[in-house]
Amino acid sequence: MAQSFASVSSAVRRSPQMPDHNFRYWIIAPSVFLLLLIGLFPLIYAFVVSFQQITMTDYDTSFAGLVNYQALFSDQRLWESILHTIVITVIALPVELILGLALAYLFLEKMYGKQIFISLIVLPTVISPIVSGATWRLLFDQRYGPINQVLSWIAGREVVMLWTIEPILVYPAILICEIWQWTPFMFLILLAALSSVDKSLTEAAELDGAGFWRIFLKIELPAIWPVMAIAILIRGVDLFRIFDMVWALTGGGPGTYTETISIYTYVQGFRQFETSYTAAIAFLIVALMSFVVTWAIRRMGLAK
Amino acid sequence: MVAMSSGKREGRMSLLKKIALTASAAIVTAGLTSAAWAESAAERAVKEAQKYKGQTITIVWEAGLQSLDPLNFSGPLWEKLTGIKVKVVEVQTAEMFTKIMQEYRAGTGAYDALNVIPAWMPDLANAGALEVLDPYVQKYGYGDELQKIAATYRDNQMKVDGKIFGFPDDGDVFVMYYRKDVFGDAKVQEAFKAKTGRDLAVPKNWKDFGETGAALTEILKPQNMYGAAFFRQPPYTMFMFQERFRNEGGKFFDAESMKATINSDVGVKVLTEMRNENKFMPPGVEQWGFVENLAAFMAGQTAMTISWPPYGRWAAGYGTDEKALSWVPKSTVAGKVGYAMPPGGHPELAAGFALSVASTSKNKDAAYLFIQWLNSEDISLQRVKLPTALRDPFRDSHFTDPGYLALWPDAKDYLAALQAGSKSGLLDLSLLQTDKYEEVLRQAIGKLWAGEDPKKILDAAAGEWDAITKKIGVDKQKAVYANWASKSGAYPQ
Numbered sequence: 001m002a003q004s005f006a007s008v009s010s011a012v013r014r015s016p017q018m019p020d021h022n023f024r025y026w027i028i029a030p031s032v033f034l035l036l037l038i039g040l041f042p043l044i045y046a047f048v049v050s051f052q053q054i055t056m057t058d059y060d061t062s063f064a065g066l067v068n069y070q071a072l073f074s075d076q077r078l079w080e081s082i083l084h085t086i087v088i089t090v091i092a093l094p095v096e097l098i099l100g101l102a103l104a105y106l107f108l109e110k111m112y113g114k115q116i117f118i119s120l121i122v123l124p125t126v127i128s129p130i131v132s133g134a135t136w137r138l139l140f141d142q143r144y145g146p147i148n149q150v151l152s153w154i155a156g157r158e159v160v161m162l163w164t165i166e167p168i169l170v171y172p173a174i175l176i177c178e179i180w181q182w183t184p185f186m187f188l189i190l191l192a193a194l195s196s197v198d199k200s201l202t203e204a205a206e207l208d209g210a211g212f213w214r215i216f217l218k219i220e221l222p223a224i225w226p227v228m229a230i231a232i233l234i235r236g237v238d239l240f241r242i243f244d245m246v247w248a249l250t251g252g253g254p255g256t257y258t259e260t261i262s263i264y265t266y267v268q269g270f271r272q273f274e275t276s277y278t279a280a281i282a283f284l285i286v287a288l289m290s291f292v293v294t295w296a297i298r299r300m301g302l303a304k
Numbered sequence: 305m306v307a308m309s310s311g312k313r314e315g316r317m318s319l320l321k322k323i324a325l326t327a328s329a330a331i332v333t334a335g336l337t338s339a340a341w342a343e344s345a346a347e348r349a350v351k352e353a354q355k356y357k358g359q360t361i362t363i364v365w366e367a368g369l370q371s372l373d374p375l376n377f378s379g380p381l382w383e384k385l386t387g388i389k390v391k392v393v394e395v396q397t398a399e400m401f402t403k404i405m406q407e408y409r410a411g412t413g414a415y416d417a418l419n420v421i422p423a424w425m426p427d428l429a430n431a432g433a434l435e436v437l438d439p440y441v442q443k444y445g446y447g448d449e450l451q452k453i454a455a456t457y458r459d460n461q462m463k464v465d466g467k468i469f470g471f472p473d474d475g476d477v478f479v480m481y482y483r484k485d486v487f488g489d490a491k492v493q494e495a496f497k498a499k500t501g502r503d504l505a506v507p508k509n510w511k512d513f514g515e516t517g518a519a520l521t522e523i524l525k526p527q528n529m530y531g532a533a534f535f536r537q538p539p540y541t542m543f544m545f546q547e548r549f550r551n552e553g554g555k556f557f558d559a560e561s562m563k564a565t566i567n568s569d570v571g572v573k574v575l576t577e578m579r580n581e582n583k584f585m586p587p588g589v590e591q592w593g594f595v596e597n598l599a600a601f602m603a604g605q606t607a608m609t610i611s612w613p614p615y616g617r618w619a620a621g622y623g624t625d626e627k628a629l630s631w632v633p634k635s636t637v638a639g640k641v642g643y644a645m646p647p648g649g650h651p652e653l654a655a656g657f658a659l660s661v662a663s664t665s666k667n668k669d670a671a672y673l674f675i676q677w678l679n680s681e682d683i684s685l686q687r688v689k690l691p692t693a694l695r696d697p698f699r700d701s702h703f704t705d706p707g708y709l710a711l712w713p714d715a716k717d718y719l720a721a722l723q724a725g726s727k728s729g730l731l732d733l734s735l736l737q738t739d740k741y742e743e744v745l746r747q748a749i750g751k752l753w754a755g756e757d758p759k760k761i762l763d764a765a766a767g768e769w770d771a772i773t774k775k776i777g778v779d780k781q782k783a784v785y786a787n788w789a790s791k792s793g794a795y796p797q
Binding site: 141158160162164253256257 | 405406427430431538586587588590591592596736737740743748750751753754755
């Protein structure tokens with residue numbers, strides 16, 4: 001019986017009327033091809049362009065060697081922009097995490113109007129970053145903005161703080177805007193993560209006399225770590241790519257003081273039309289980010 | 305007298321007939337031609353454009369108030385006269401160059417006509433983004449009316465390498481606006497004399513401006529008024545630096561070596577003085593743009609300012625009842641504003657606009673006829689008088705038009721100031737890749753307000769300029785600079 005079944009199966013398989021085993025690959029091939037075309041082709045094209053010398057006035061598509069990549073290393077403004085981006089990232093990310101976690105803890109317990117409060121807290125996240133930046137720019141305005149006005153009322157005299165011009169104030173202005181907008185994102189994710197922690201474990205620990213920090217470090221943090229790690233990774237990458245909010249708030253100024261790597265790339269590519277050089281910058285960033293993300297994923301144990 | 309033979313007589317008669325016929329033909333032809341060109345350039349453009357009825361042309365225009373002209377006046381009127389629809393693509397000034405170049409590179413033909421800042425013209429022309437207009441000017445007989453554009457704009461904002469790429473369409477020039485009532489107030493004059501030892505007068509140089517502004521700020525403190533204020537945001541201040549630097553004797557480059565010389569003592573002096581002046585200006589002036597400065601002047605909070613021509617019209621109250629201008633503060637200084645040249649006497653012809661045709665346009669003739677019509681003597685006069693106009697007088701006839709002179713009591717002084725400015729004005733620096741050089745200046749201004757040392761700022765800026773020049777090609781840029789510097793409006797004469 002088994003033998004006859006096997007022979008029947010074999011015959012079926014060999015039958016020209018039956019579908020090919022590779023049929024499933026053919027079915028998905030058009031979608032994969034489209035995805036590769038949209039995703040991979042521009043990448044390859046940009047890579048090719050990075051070895052040419054296309055500028056505003058020269059459309060030289062001949063191979064220019066590594067001249068653009070060599071120029072990267074002597075471009076002080078490029079490295080300064082990377083530094084500015086790192087500064088924003090390393091300050092904003094932990095603050096958003098801590099504030100988001102604190103807010104999540106606050107909303108863990110049942111409270112009257114909880115859903116409404118959560119909806120209000122999440123509102124900044126749904127605003128477009130460029131609108132957020134433009135709005136904060138108005139808020140910080142010396143002549144028409146309410147922030148300095150309120151500070152003046154508190155101080156009892158006119159307070160002149162040029163938030164988008166004075167070097168000592170311009171990064172706080174960016175960070176205030178950034179943290180205001182994206183802390184709710186962390187809050188939502190961490191609230192969901194904390195809500196899924198087994199309450200019986202924390203209750204048992206409390207009964208055994210464990211304090212808040214012990215419970216957090218030994219029970220809750222390990223439980224929410226995978227989700228928290230993902231949130232940190234996503235926000236970290238977003239912060240490294242930051243463009244619109246800073247562009248609207250400071251334009252990268254004063255001078256190039258708050259110019260992030262995305263802003264610098266935009267200026268080079270779309271203002272200065274240094275097309276090939278911009279492609280080289282883009283690949284430098286891809287290389288850096290790939291290294292950092294890979295390291296982060298391994299370090300955070302997300303690849304297990 | 306020997307009688308001519310009949311054969312010779314017949315031959316002479318034949319020759320005479322030929323001469324008479326040829327002369328008659330020439331006279332008739334000349335007459336017909338004159339009749340054809342007797343109509344104005346505007347009428348001619350309308351007549352020729354009617355064969356393109358039903359088409360739509362797209363024109364790039366500065367976003368905001370500037371666009372009210374083609375949206376509410378010239379666009380609908382052109383459609384009524386010719387049947388050609390006008391689609392206005394509004395673009396922020398800072399994005400216009402980028403958009404035009406991007407469109408050119410893409411080659412989609414999305415834009416037909418363009419507004420181009422004249423300083424960009426060499427770059428756009430050399431890149432091939434602009435259509436050469438000489439054949440169209442010839443074909444549609446616009447040469448004569450082109451000559452009637454005020455000389456400064458006509459001779460400096462129209463051509464690249466001898467070819468026409470745009471029609472100057474906006475007489476931008478910086479004007480000093482001052483409060484006549486303040487300067488004429490006996491008590492203020494007395495207090496000023498006591499403070500400075502000299503008579504109060506509209507400053508003619510920047511040293512006097514600094515002293516006058518500071519003194520007036522102290523004297524006018526009880527009235528909550530300041531001696532002066534300017535727009536200090538980098539994109540605007542960049543023009544003011546160009547003007548002031550040259551008025552003080554500075555040169556942008558060493559003509560022989562093409563090394564940047566903006567970091568000379570003159571440059572350092574200009575930046576230092578600019579920062580010092582902020583001390584007697586309203587707090588936060590470093591953040592002021594066009595609107596903030598306008599609002600302060602219109603509200604009577606500043607005794608002096610420098611800006612583009614619309615300030616003068618709006619300060620006089622002209623047009624501010626229009627709905628489109630509801631954002632302009634109501635003037636509290638109408639009738640109190642005087643007009644003068646900025647200190648130094650040579651104002652910057654800051655920015656400006658020229659009308660061009662995109663080289664990738666699929667409707668070049670239709671686009672050209674629209675810009676000829678817009679720029680013509682008849683229509684341009686109507687446009688510069690629009691209450692909401694940001695287009696400023698740029699033809700000789702604009703400055704002397706009886707209708708314009710009658711718009712408000714001080715209009716004649718206003719137009720006289722604009723005309724004087726157009727004659728003594730300084731051109732924006734225009735080289736290959738001008739925007740790169742200007743970007744360096746904008747950043748330098750930003751650093752100045754952030755508190756960096758002026759010498760350090762300008763040394764860095766000069767270094768960046770030299771790097772840009774080296775990348776473009778020193779000899780190539782030198783030739784372009786030499787051509788620009790040879791113009792009468794490049795440096796004060």
